[in-house]
Amino acid sequence: MLPPDISAPSGPGHRGPRNVLLTGATGFIGAHLLHDLLGLRDVRVLCLVRSASAPEAMSRVQANLRHHGLWDESFVPRIVPVVGDLSQPGLGLSPEVLDGLAQTLDTLVHSGALVNPLNDYEAHRAANVGGTVELLRLAGIGRPKTVHHLSTLGVFPESARARAAGKIPEDAELSEASLPTDGYSQSRWVAERLLSQGRSRGIPVTVYRLGEVMPHSSKGTPNPRGLADVLLQACLRLGLSFESSIRLDYTPVDHVSRFVVEVLRSNDARGGCFHVLQPESVSFNDILATFARRGFGLRNVLYAEFWQALTERVAHYPTEKGLASLAALLPAPLGAGDGRAGEALAALFTDATRHYALERTTQALNDLGLRWPPVDAGVLGARAEHHLAALRRGLAGQPARRAARRARGAAAR
Ligand SMILES: NC(=O)c1ccc[n+]([C@@H]2O[C@H](COP(=O)([O-])OP(=O)(O)OC[C@H]3O[C@@H](n4cnc5c(N)ncnc54)[C@H](OP(=O)(O)O)[C@@H]3O)[C@@H](O)[C@H]2O)c1
Numbered sequence: 499m500l501p502p503d504i505s506a507p508s509g510p511g512h513r514g515p516r517n518v519l520l521t522g523a524t525g526f527i528g529a530h531l532l533h534d535l536l537g538l539r540d541v542r543v544l545c546l547v548r549s550a551s552a553p554e555a556m557s558r559v560q561a562n563l564r565h566h567g568l569w570d571e572s573f574v575p576r577i578v579p580v581v582g583d584l585s586q587p588g589l590g591l592s593p594e595v596l597d598g599l600a601q602t603l604d605t606l607v608h609s610g611a612l613v614n615p616l617n618d619y620e621a622h623r624a625a626n627v628g629g630t631v632e633l634l635r636l637a638g639i640g641r642p643k644t645v646h647h648l649s650t651l652g653v654f655p656e657s658a659r660a661r662a663a664g665k666i667p668e669d670a671e672l673s674e675a676s677l678p679t680d681g682y683s684q685s686r687w688v689a690e691r692l693l694s695q696g697r698s699r700g701i702p703v704t705v706y707r708l709g710e711v712m713p714h715s716s717k718g719t720p721n722p723r724g725l726a727d728v729l730l731q732a733c734l735r736l737g738l739s740f741e742s743s744i745r746l747d748y749t750p751v752d753h754v755s756r757f758v759v760e761v762l763r764s765n766d767a768r769g770g771c772f773h774v775l776q777p778e779s780v781s782f783n784d785i786l787a788t789f790a791r792r793g794f795g796l797r798n799v800l801y802a803e804f805w806q807a808l809t810e811r812v813a814h815y816p817t818e819k820g821l822a823s824l825a826a827l828l829p830a831p832l833g834a835g836d837g838r839a840g841e842a843l844a845a846l847f848t849d850a851t852r853h854y855a856l857e858r859t860t861q862a863l864n865d866l867g868l869r870w871p872p873v874d875a876g877v878l879g880a881r882a883e884h885h886l887a888a889l890r891r892g893l894a895g896q897p898a899r900r901a902a903r904r905a906r907g908a909a910a911r
C-alpha cells in the first residue's frame with residue numbers, strides 16, 4: 499500500500515519539462531534518456547546518482563555517456579549531479595535538498611532500478627519498491643510533477659500470458675492471481691501497483707513497460723547485462739553457434755528513449771501504460787548469422803555442446819562474471835542430443851510481440867510522428883560493427899581478440 503499521506507499537490511499543472519529529475523543516468527537506458535532530454539531546449543536534468551561526492555557523480559554520468567558514444571561537452575551546464583540513493587529514506591537526501599527539489603522539479607523520469615535476475619525480492623525491495631515510494635512522495639509535495647516510470651513486461655509472467663484471451667492490453671490490471679516468479683519482476687510488479695495508487699490519488703503517472711531493450715540502432719552499443727547480449731558474447735568468446743527457436747522483439751535503446759522523451763515532452767498528460775516494443779521480432783539464429791557474415795568464425799554445434807563448452811569455460815575462468823551468471827541461468831541438457839533443453843532455453847527469452855498489445859503505443863507513435871526502425875541488416879550489422887570496433891581497441895579480452903583475428907582473416911579471404 500502506498501502510504502496514505504502521499505497524494506497530488508495542488509497548484510498549476512505541468513507546462514512541459516524544464517527541470518527534470520532522472521534516476522539511473524549511469525545505466526544503459528538512462529544514458530540514452532539523459533542524451534535525449536538534453537536534446538530538448540532549455541531543459542536542465544538533475545541526475546540522482548550513487549557516489550561519494552557531486553564531482554564523482556558527474557564524472558560517472560559523463561563516463562557512461564562517453565561509453566555509449568553520446569557525450570557532448572555542451573551538456574555540462576545543464577546536468578546537475580545529485581548524490582542520492584533510491585534504497586534510502588528520502589532518497590538519501592537532506593530535508594533541505596528534498597524541499598528544494600520539490601519546489602523546482604516539474605518532471606520525474608525513473609529509470610533507476612536494481613536489476614539482478616539471480617537475486618530475490620528482498621534484495622530488490624529497498625531500491626525498486628522503496629525508491630518508487632520515495633519518488634511518489636517527492637511528486638506529492640511542492641510543485642505538481644509528472645512521473646515517468648520505466649517498468650518491464652515481466653510484470654505479466656507466463657501464467658498471466660497463458661490466462662489472457664489474446665494479447666495483454668496496455669491497460670490490463672496487474673492481478674494477484676498471476677504474480678511474477680523472480681524477485682526482480684516481483685519488485686517491478688509491486689512498484690507498478692504503488693504507482694497506480696499514486697495515479698488514483700491524482701499524480702500524473704505514465705508507465706513504460708519494456709521488453710529486453712536492444713543495442714543502439716546505428717551505434718550498435720549493447721546493454722552489457724542484457725540476457726540476449728550475454729548469450730551472444732558467450733557464442734563469440736567460445737567461437738560457437740547453435741540453432742535455436744529463440745525469437746526476440748528487437749527494439750533498439752535509442753528508439754525506446756526517444757519514445758519516452760517525446761511522450762513526456764508532448765505534455766498532453768496521457769498517463770497510463772505503454773508497451774514499448776516494436777512489432778517485429780528477430781530470431782537469435784539471424785543475429786548469429788549476421789556475425790558469421792561479418793567474418794566471425796563461429797562453429798555450428800548442438801546446444802548440448804555449446805552448454806558443455808560454456809560450463810568448462812566458467813570452471814576455468816570463474817572471474818568472467820557475465821558468463822558465470824549466464825551458465826547459472828541456462829538449462830542443462832540431459833544428453834548430447836537433448837531437444838528439451840533447447841526448448842527450455844527458448845522459454846528463457848520471450849518474444850513479446852506475440853503476447854502484448856501495442857495499441858496505445860502505436861497511436862502515440864503516430865501522433866508524435868515516430869516509427870520503429872525495421873529490423874534489417876543495418877540494425878543487426880551495427881551490433882556486429884560495434885563488437886569489431888571494441889576488439890580492435892582491445893576491449894574484449896584475449897579469446898575475443900583471437901576471434902577478431904579469425905574474423906579479419908575470414909573477411910580478407
Ligand atoms: N534494459 C532492459 O532491457 C530493460 C528491460 C525491461 C525493463 N527495464 C527497466 O528499465 C530501467 C533501466 O534499465 P537499464 O537496463 O538501464 O538498467 P541498468 O543499466 O542496470 O541501470 C540501472 C541504473 O539504476 C541505478 N541504481 C540502481 N540501484 C540504485 C540505487 N539504490 N540508487 C540509485 N540508483 C540506483 C544504477 O546506478 P549504479 O550505476 O550506481 O549502479 C544505474 O544507473 C529499469 O527500471 C529496468 O527495470 C530495462
